[in-house]
Structures are given as C-alpha cells and as structure tokens.
Amino acid sequence: xxxxxxxxxxxxxxxxxxxxxxxxxxxxxxxxxxxxxxxxxxxxxxxxxxxxxxxxxxxxxxxxxxxxxxxxxxxxxxxxxxxxxxxxxxxxxxxxxxxxxxxxxxxxxxxxxxxxxxxxxxxxxxxxxxxxxxxxxxxxxxxxxxxxxxxxxxxxxxxxxxxxxxxxxxxxxxxxxxxxxxxxxxxxxxxxxxxxxxxxxxxxxxxxxxxxxxxxxxxxxxxxxxxxxxxxxxxxxxxxxxxxxxxxxxxxxxxxxxxxxxxxxxxxxxxxxxxxxxxxxxxxxxxxxxxxxxxxxxxxxxxxxxxxxxxxxxxxxxxxxxxxxxxxxxxxxxxxxxxxxxxxxxxxxxxxxxxxxxxxxxxxxxxxxxxxxxxxxxxxxxxxxxxxxxxx
Numbered sequence: 546x547x548x549x550x551x552x553x554x555x556x557x558x559x560x561x562x563x564x565x566x567x568x569x570x571x572x573x574x575x576x577x578x579x580x581x582x583x584x585x586x587x588x589x590x591x592x593x594x595x596x597x598x599x600x601x602x603x604x605x606x607x608x609x610x611x612x613x614x615x616x617x618x619x620x621x622x623x624x625x626x627x628x629x630x631x632x633x634x635x636x637x638x639x640x641x642x643x644x645x646x647x648x649x650x651x652x653x654x655x656x657x658x659x660x661x662x663x664x665x666x667x668x669x670x671x672x673x674x675x676x677x678x679x680x681x682x683x684x685x686x687x688x689x690x691x692x693x694x695x696x697x698x699x700x701x702x703x704x705x706x707x708x709x710x711x712x713x714x715x716x717x718x719x720x721x722x723x724x725x726x727x728x729x730x731x732x733x734x735x736x737x738x739x740x741x742x743x744x745x746x747x748x749x750x751x752x753x754x755x756x757x758x759x760x761x762x763x764x765x766x767x768x769x770x771x772x773x774x775x776x777x778x779x780x781x782x783x784x785x786x787x788x789x790x791x792x793x794x795x796x797x798x799x800x801x802x803x804x805x806x807x808x809x810x811x812x813x814x815x816x817x818x819x820x821x822x823x824x825x826x827x828x829x830x831x832x833x834x835x836x837x838x839x840x841x842x843x844x845x846x847x848x849x850x851x852x853x854x855x856x857x858x859x860x861x862x863x864x865x866x867x868x869x870x871x872x873x874x875x876x877x878x879x880x881x882x883x884x885x886x887x888x889x890x891x892x893x894x895x896x897x898x899x900x901x902x903x904x905x906x907x908x909x910x911x912x913x914x915x916x917x918x919x920x921x922x923x924x925x926x927x928x929x930x931x932x933x934x935x936x937x
Contacts, residue, residue, distance in 0.1 A: 546574075546898065547573050547574025547898050547901075548573045548574055548895065548898050549570055549573045549574040549575040550574035550575075551574075552570070552574070552575040552576070552635045552636065552728070553575070553576045553578070553633060553634045553635050553636070554567060554570055554571075554575050554576065554577045554578065554634065554635065554636045554637075554638060555578050555580065555627070555630050555631060555634045555636070555637045555638070556577050556578060556579045556580060556611065556638050557580050557637070557638065557639040557640075557641065557646070557651070558579075558587075558638055558639060558640045558668075559581075559587040559588050559589060559640070560587070560588050560589050560592075560640070560713070561589065561607060561684070561710050561713040561714070561717070562640050562668050562682070562684075562712075562713040562714075562716045562717045562720070562744065563638060563639065563640035563668055563717065563720065564587070564589070564607040564608055564717075565607050565713065565714055565717035565718070566638065566668070566717040566718070566720040566721040566724070567579070567611065567638055568607050568608060568609060568610060568611070569718075569721050569891060569893075569900075570636075570721065570724065571609065571610025571611055571903075571904075572609070572610055572891040572900035572901070572902075573891070573893075573895075573898070573900055574898075575610075575636075576612075577610060577611040577612065578611070578612050578614055578630060578634075578912075578916055579608065579611040579612065579613045579614065579907065580614055580616060580618070580627070581613055581614070581615045581616075581909055581910070582615070582617075583615045583616065583617055583910070583934070583936075583937035584615075584909075584937060586599055586613070586615065586909040586910075587604060587608070589603050589604045589607070589608075590604045590909065592604075597882060597883045599908075599909055600880065600882045600883050600906070600908060602886070602888075604906060605878075605880070605883065605886050605888060605906045606888050606889070608906040608907065609878060609888070609902055609904060609905060609906050610902060610903055610904050611904060611906070611907055612904060612907055612911070612912035612915065612916055613907035613908065613909055613910055613911050613912055613913075614626075614910065614912060614913055614916050614917075614936075615909050615910030615913060615936065615937055616913070616935060616936055617934065617935050617936075617937070618649055618650075618651075619649075620933075620934075620935050622930060622933065622935045623935045624649075624650050624651075626917065626922075626930070626935070627651060628659060629920050629921065629922075630916075630920055631651075631656050631659055631660055631663060632659050632660050633920060634660065634663060635662070635663070635664060635728070635737075636663070636664045636665075636666060636724055636727075636728075637651070637656060637663060637664070637665050637666065638666045638667075638668075638720070638724070639651075639666075639667050639668075640667070640668040640669065640682070640720075641667075641669070642669060642670070642679075642680075642681050642682065643667075643669045643670075643671070643672065643673040643678050643679070644673070646667065653665040653739045657737065660737070661736060661737060662731060662735065662736065662737045663737040664724060664727040664728060664731065664737045664738060664740060665737070665738075665739050665740065666720060666723060666724050666727070666739075666740040666741075667739070667740070667741050667742075668682070668716055668717070668719075668720045668741075668742050668743070668744070669682050669741070669742075669743050669744070670682020670683065670686065670687065670743060670744050670745065671690075671743050671744070671745045672741065672743045672745070672746070673741070677690070677745070682716075682743070682744045683744075684710045684711065684712040684713045684744070685706050685712075686744075687712035687716075687744035687745055687747075687748050688706065688707055688711065688712055688748065690745055690748075691712075691745055691748035691749050691752070692748075692749075692752065693707070693711070693712075693748055693751075693752065694706070694707070696752075696755070696765070696767055696769070697767075697769065698767070698769040698770055698775070699770065711748075711751075712744045712747065712748050713744070715744075715747045715748065715751055716742055716743070716744045716747040716748075719742045719746075719747050719750075720740070720742045723740035723741075723742055724740055726740075727740050754766065755767075770824065771787075771788075771789065772788075772817075772820035772821050772823075772824040772827050772828075773786070773787075773788025773789065773794050773795055773798060773820065773827070774786060774787045774788055774789065775828055775831065776857060777831055777832055777835035777836075778832070778835060778836055779835050779836065779838065779839055779840040779842075779843060780836060780837065780838055780839050780840075781839045781840055782839075782840040782856060782857065783840065783856070783857035784835060784840055784843050784844060784847070784854055784855070784856060784857065785854060785855045785856075785857055786798070786831075786847060786852060786853070786854045787852075787853040787854070788852060788853075789853070790853070791851070791852075793809055794852065795807075795808050795809040795814060795820065795827075796808075796809045796810075797850040797851070797852055798831075798847075798850070798852060800850055801843075801846040801847045801849065801850040801852055802831065802834045802835070802843075802846070803834075803846070804830070804834065808827070808830070813826070814827060840856045841856075844856060873890060874889055874890050874892070875887055875888070875889060875890065876888060876889075876890045876902060878902055878905040878906070879905060880905045880906065881905075881908070882908065886905065886906070910936070910937060913927070913931075913936045914927050917930075917936075
C-alpha cells in the first residue's frame with residue numbers, strides 16, 4: 546500500500562511550484578486530478594518551443610501520476626463539475642495569485658461548506674495580506690524580494706538570477722509538507738483546514754541561519770565568502786573546495802596544494818579573523834596553484850587531506866554519473882505522443898512503500914470522460930458537456 550493511497554487531490558496548480566508538490570503526492574499514491582484550461586492547459590505546456598508542443602519535457606518533468614480534466618471553469622456547468630469533484634476529494638491545491646480561487650468560486654469557505662473534511666492548500670507569492678499581496682508569485686521575483694539575490698560571493702560581482710527555480714521548488718516542498726501535516730491533523734480531529742505557503746516566506750526561511758545572525762548580531766554571514774572555500778579553475782576544469790570542519794584547515798589545504806609553506810604559519814593568515822580579512826590574497830594563491838594541474842590531480846590531493854571537495858560538473862555529466870544510476874534517480878515513462886520519456890525520480894526513499902509511476906504525464910483533457918464517469922456523470926451528460934464546450 547502506498548502512503549497516500551485513497552487520497553484524492555483536485556489540482557489547480559500550474560507552472561512549477563504547485564505541480565512539483567502534487568507530483569510528489571501522486572508519486573506516493575494520491576489520485577491527482579489536474580484541472581486545466583481547454584485548448585491551453587497548464588502554462589508549462591507552452592513555456593518553451595518544442596517539437597512535442599503541449600507535451601514538452603518541461604511539462605513532462607513535473608506532471609506524472611496525474612489525470613487531466615480540461616474544463617471551462619468560468620461556465621456554471623464547469624463549476625458544478627468541480628463542486629462534485631470536491632465533495633469526494635480530500636485536498637484541493639492551487640498556486641494562483643491571492644484571491645483568484647475565491648473569484649472563481651472555489652475559495653476555502655465555499656468548498657468547506659460542501660466538504661468539511663477538505664484540505665484547501667494554496668501557494669502564492671506573498672500571501673493574502675500585506676503590501677505585496679496583489680503581486681503575482683514568480684521564482685526570480687521571490688529571489689529579489691527575499692534577499693537571496695543580493696547575497697553573492699563578493700560585492701564586486703554583478704547581481705544575477707539563480708539559474709534554477711530555487712523559490713518554486715522550495716515553496717512546492719513546503720506546500721506538500723503543509724498538506725501532509727493537515728492530513729495527519731484530520732486523522733486526529735476529523736476536520737479539514739486551510740494550508741497556506743508563500744514563496745516569500747519559503748525563501749526567507751531557507752536563510753534561517755543568516756537571518757538569525759542579522760537579527761541578533763547585526764551583520765551578514767555569507768557562506769559563499771568563507772576564506773578557505775570557493776570554486777577554482779584547474780588546467781582542465783574546475784574544483785569546488787570547502788576548507789572547514791577541521792582544527793587547522795589552512796594547514797591541510799597548504800599540504801594538499803603542495804605549497805612550499807604552511808600558510809597558517811604566516812602572521813597575516815594565522816587566525817580565522819585574519820583569513821577573512823585577507824580572503825582576496827588567500828584566494829589568489831589558491832587560484833594560481835589550482836591552475837597548474839588537472840581536476841583529478843587536485844581532487845586526489847584534497848581528499849588525501851580530508852578536505853571537502855568536488856569536481857564542478859555540467860548537468861549532462863551529473864545525469865551520467867554512476868552515483869545517479871546507483872541512486873536510481875532517472876526513470877522512464879511511456880507516453881503516447883512523445884514516446885519514452887526520461888525524467889528524474891522522486892528523491893524520497895521509503896523501504897516498504899516506494900514511489901512509482903502509475904500514469905505518464907497526461908495529454909490535455911485526456912481523462913475528461915474517465916474522471917467524470919467516476920463521479921456519477923452518465924455518458925449522455927458527458928457528451929452534452931462536450932457539445933456545450935465545457936469539456937474540451
């Protein structure tokens with residue numbers, strides 16, 4: 546039995562934050578019914594030009610184990626379909642801008658009247674109140690507002706966007722955690738509740754160490770600017786080194802880099818405070834030395850001194866890595882349009898109830914008739930909704 550077997554989810558989410566949450570719910574057994582706009586669907590179906598159109602890899606990456614219902618929720622007949630689904634559901638999930646679900650007629654109070662056990666989960670940019678509540682939530686915007694974008698290795702480096710969707714993924718995982726907590730509470734009380742997470746809060750929370758230092762000591766801690774850590778170009782690539790968690794890491798780094806002297810014995814580098822103050826000088830010595838040999842050479846030297854290190858990999862190299870295969874992080878799915886799709890597996894391993902792929906990412910509206918029939922609609926009623934353009 547899967548952990549979430551028997552849990553029904555009505556999923557209004559799109560793009561990345563919400564779908565990353567609901568895909569994991571589906572991976573562990575939940576029946577996820579994905580509500581999409583007729584003819585268009587989830588915005589991620591159109592986010593990049595691709596030969597497979599609406600069934601492109603971006604959409605495929607975060608929408609397995611879901612069934613798609615393509616329905617016009619602006620029409621009263623469409624709303625009635627949603628209400629019937631909600632009456633039998635355990636969870637409703639959305640990641641629209643604050644107030645959109647209410648305007649659609651699917652706000653928490655309305656749905657709770659129909660189903661007191663419903664868990665109404667919402668992920669937004671900033672929440673329903675406050676000066677930014679009217680703003681749309683978007684990953685890069687959350688990076689900027691939360692202070693993440695400002696923090697970089699050195700103040701002389703240009704500000705930039707983090708190259709993967711950090712805020713979307715973090716918030717999606719918090720949204721899933723909130724749903725699981727609410728399901729557990731319902732087991733105890735018999736009642737559902739509202740679950741709300743925001744990208745803004747998630748990005749702040751991810752910086753909890755840095756925030757506590759700022760709030761209590763008045764200065765910024767920056768893990769990227771540690772004096773004995775960094776990324777260094779080698780003769781054939783790059784090495785990431787973290788000189789920490791040792792009694793005298795600079796001594797061991799000096800040994801690993803085959804320097805003529807132990808830099809920790811120099812007065813200007815003899816304390817951690819001095820190393821912080823003279824980080825540019827230290828880093829210049831490291832850069833010059835790393836450039837003289839290969840990545841493999843320096844990895845072996847650093848590991849011999851028990852210095853944390855790694856080669857800097859491309860995405861292609863990481864996916865081809867033996868560790869990725871050993872951890873079974875790549876799975877295959879058969880799709881009627883795109884053929885065999887390879888994607889990343891769920892990262893949570895349960896020994897007796899592992900994740901599994903039950904449904905490939907759905908085609909737009911693929912399960913219209915199937916889902917409605919399960920909720921009491923006759924074939925004639927479904928045909929009438931199709932003829933009226935409510936289902937497409």
